[in-house]
Amino acid sequence: MLSTEVTTYTRYPSSQDREESEASTLLSPLQDGDSAPNQDAVAPFGWSLNCKAMVVISVGLLLFGSGTALSLLFFTQVGNVPYLLGPLFLSMGLMFLVTGLVWMSILKPSLQHRSFTTVN
Template structure:
């Protein structure tokens, strides 16, 4: 685990080191979205949601511009509509493929961790 180490001076004049992880998601006990000290699913799925939203907006605006260009209602350059359609479709498909891949990687991650957190468990025997 990579972490940064920062020297901190106390009031006594002693220097201590405080370390913070570079990726706080890797220090969590369970990377999924079920219980525990884990960030919300919104943080995990924020980037794919933004990509899907941008793709949808570009695709809709490309459709509108293409219709305006083909019907010659507005003074729209000929290639602007298809260009927005293409870029919007690429963003939309990328975002839609990203979500299942993220779900799959979150499901497989606990399986690859070896005895994570099992050393702290204590079994109680009843007499």
């Protein structure tokens, strides 16, 4: 019978009892023959590591693009756009974009290491 258990240990037992105390709780019992949910589901290779970084980059691009558009609207005096709205969106978008690009460059070695370990 397969099951998922959470086991907790006390790190520093009291001076009276030096034995390690253990408490386990059954989370989800599985019947015989059942398989764990999502046990066979495997995420695409690079997506599991790059998902958050790609979202940050796309949010940065959207903010940067909207900041560019708002700045152009302000400087051409086409619309009634507040003065700081364009530069605010530009700076926030650039911050998100640079953060996502640096995050991707940090994740690149772990992707290469993961591909090396799966090939060999």
